[in-house]
Amino acid sequence: xxxxxxxxxxxxxxxxxxxxxxxxxxxxxxxxxxxxxxxxxxxxxxxxxxxxxxxxxxxxxxxxxxxxxxxxxxxxxxxxxxxxxxxxxxxxxxxxxxxxxxxxxxxxxxxxxx
Amino acid sequence: xxxxxxxxxxxxxxxxxxxxxxxxxxxxxxxxxxxxxxxxxxxxxxxxxxxxxxxxxxxxxxxxxxxxxxxxxxxxxxxxxxxxxxxxxxxxxxxxxxxxxxxxxxxxxxxxxxxxxxxxxxxxxxxxxxxxxxxxxxxxxxxxxxxxxxxxxxxxxxxxxxxxxxxxxxxxxxxxxxxxxxxxxxxxxxxxxxxxxxxxxxxxxxxxxxxxxxxxxxxxxxxxxxxxxxxxxxxxxxxxxxxxxxxxxxxxxxxxxxxxxxxxxxxxxxxxxxxxxxxxxxxxxxxxxxxxxxxxxxxxxxxxxxxxxxxxxxxxxxxxxxxxxxxxxxxxxxxxxxxxxxxxxxxxxxxxxxxxxxxxxxxxxxxxxxxxxxxxxxxxxxxxxxxxxxxxxxxxxxxxxxxxxxxxxxxxxxxxx
Ligand SMILES: Cc1cc2nc3c(=O)[nH]c(=O)nc-3n(C[C@H](O)[C@H](O)[C@H](O)COP(=O)(O)OP(=O)(O)OC[C@H]3O[C@@H](n4cnc5c(N)ncnc54)[C@H](O)[C@@H]3O)c2cc1C
Ligand code: SF4
Numbered sequence: 325x326x327x328x329x330x331x332x333x334x335x336x337x338x339x340x341x342x343x344x345x346x347x348x349x350x351x352x353x354x355x356x357x358x359x360x361x362x363x364x365x366x367x368x369x370x371x372x373x374x375x376x377x378x379x380x381x382x383x384x385x386x387x388x389x390x391x392x393x394x395x396x397x398x399x400x401x402x403x404x405x406x407x408x409x410x411x412x413x414x415x416x417x418x419x420x421x422x423x424x425x426x427x428x429x430x431x432x433x434x435x436x437x438x
Numbered sequence: 439x440x441x442x443x444x445x446x447x448x449x450x451x452x453x454x455x456x457x458x459x460x461x462x463x464x465x466x467x468x469x470x471x472x473x474x475x476x477x478x479x480x481x482x483x484x485x486x487x488x489x490x491x492x493x494x495x496x497x498x499x500x501x502x503x504x505x506x507x508x509x510x511x512x513x514x515x516x517x518x519x520x521x522x523x524x525x526x527x528x529x530x531x532x533x534x535x536x537x538x539x540x541x542x543x544x545x546x547x548x549x550x551x552x553x554x555x556x557x558x559x560x561x562x563x564x565x566x567x568x569x570x571x572x573x574x575x576x577x578x579x580x581x582x583x584x585x586x587x588x589x590x591x592x593x594x595x596x597x598x599x600x601x602x603x604x605x606x607x608x609x610x611x612x613x614x615x616x617x618x619x620x621x622x623x624x625x626x627x628x629x630x631x632x633x634x635x636x637x638x639x640x641x642x643x644x645x646x647x648x649x650x651x652x653x654x655x656x657x658x659x660x661x662x663x664x665x666x667x668x669x670x671x672x673x674x675x676x677x678x679x680x681x682x683x684x685x686x687x688x689x690x691x692x693x694x695x696x697x698x699x700x701x702x703x704x705x706x707x708x709x710x711x712x713x714x715x716x717x718x719x720x721x722x723x724x725x726x727x728x729x730x731x732x733x734x735x736x737x738x739x740x741x742x743x744x745x746x747x748x749x750x751x752x753x754x755x756x757x758x759x760x761x762x763x764x765x766x767x768x769x770x771x772x773x774x775x776x777x778x779x780x781x782x783x784x785x786x787x788x789x790x791x792x793x794x795x796x797x798x799x800x801x802x803x804x805x806x807x808x809x810x811x812x813x814x815x816x817x818x819x820x821x822x823x824x825x826x827x828x829x830x831x832x833x834x835x836x837x838x839x840x841x842x843x844x845x846x847x848x849x850x851x852x853x854x855x
């Protein structure tokens with residue numbers, strides 16, 4: 325038996341998971357999926373910024389387009405901190421592709437036009 | 439003097455959402471005034487995800503969320519002025535502001551105030567000890583890091599468990615800083631549970647409940663260490679519980695306060711939320727002046743900010759079409775036992791089918807309680823809650839027909855079993 329707090333949405337449901345991975349306490353199906361993943365292969369969405377050459381900004385915010393295995397987060401940060409891009413950039417533009425062989429891309433989360 | 443049907447002060451999420459809704463309701467003569475050189479307000483620096491689950495049914499970052507609104511504002515051709523600081527609002531709804539063209543005044547038929555909130559700082563919480571450099575509000579540190587790429591320190595302590603502090607604990611850890619701990623004066627966290635998990639537990643950052651910073655030490659002008667101490671139920675320091683932490687940075691995440699400066703000369707009243715007193719359409723006591731978003735009461739979720747701004751836009755629509763009578767026929771809405779504040783503060787009797795929406799926070803965490811909404815002695819609605827905490831705002835929609843609205847007080851309270 326394990327107790328978890330669901331982090332998928334701000335409701336933060338208190339979940340209980342038994343030894344056979346039966347989940348209770350979730351207010352929606354995403355909570356069940358989260359609990360199962362958390363106990364088998366936990367993942368997190370990572371957000372950060374990259375350097376940008378632009379008239380308007382010095383940083384462009386980015387995120388992983390899918391959740392990343394939790395243990396790879398610091399390695400991913402290292403990759404992110406070594407990138408420099410140039411404007412223009414649009415939301416969703418891929419900044420780094422298939423990082424660390426995870427099939428996860430780093431994408432821009434802001435439109436910076438010039 | 440130039441005239442507008444609607445002037446919106448502040449181009450953050452609330453301001454943009456109010457503008458779009460007003461436009462869709464047929465109010466097209468709108469001017470948005472924004473101090474920064476961009477629209478979107480505070481969300482520009484909130485690069486983490488978790489926004490928009492209610493509004494768009496997907497999980498977005500702050501900049502992604504607000505860009506959907508700024509795109510719409512641009513598509514509709516709604517007029518806005520950036521780098522424009524609003525200086526005053528008069529009783530006859532003349533808005534004065536200054537920008538690169540100098541000082542200007544415009545006359546508004548209706549105004550929506552959406553100026554957001556500000557963070558409480560060291561002075562506001564009478565932090566003990568020195569005033570060295572290295573002490574920042576969490577939002578300042580967030581702006582420096584996320585928008586300018588500047589990490590304000592390497593060894594960090596955080597006072598206050600508000601969400602912005604928790605988010606910054608994770609963000610600074612990811613950038614290589616060591617976050618030594620988060621102290622919270624209350625016996626429970628002020629932030630959302632999910633942030634305790636993904637921002638503190640994920641990074642093994644201890645949370646010290648019923649603790650606060652007793653002294654800030656930095657005699658040479660830069661922060662050297664802080665003294666943490668435990669407090670009792672009356673918030674007095676417990677002798678002998680002091681611990682020292684060497685650090686170069688102290689972040690304060692000790693609360694947000696509605697930014698109501700522009701209302702101070704209008705003679706209107708303020709509510710327990712510290713925002714202006716309003717009716718069910720977010721209209722203040724000054725006819726035609728509305729407020730919504732964090733300037734009205736501090737929201738933890740932008741999704742709720744944008745829906746509240748739409749309600750204010752509905753109010754503007756009624757007002758401009760003479761359907762929002764400024765009568766004295768009103769029923770006061772009062773927070774009673776266990777409830778910190780309620781928005782709105784009074785209900786005006788208006789003949790339409792709109793539902794009444796009550797937003798409130800409990801004053802402390804409760805388990806197994808009923809939330810009870812009454813009119814006079816009559817119970818209108820009872821809602822059972824397994825667990826409820828102050829950091830999560832409650833929103834209750836009730837059919838207006840269930841109320842008499844004959845002047846009796848409407849109350850919201852916690853009923854313990
Ligand atoms: C630091 C911080 C972090 C947050 N993080 C999250 C989060 O992670 N998730 C979440 O859902 N919510 C978060 N919030 C909650 C946030 O309250 C809402 O998400 C929402 O963005 C608030 O919108 P608003 O329009 O009321 O205020 P704001 O976005 O603050 O907009 C107010 C606007 O008014 C302008 N303004 C102020 N005074 C004047 C003046 N005199 N003249 C002209 N313009 C003026 C400001 O420049 C600003 O653009 C956070 C809030 C803060 C303060
Ligand atoms: S279970 Fe569903 S409703 Fe509950 S926190 Fe998780 S995602 Fe949100």
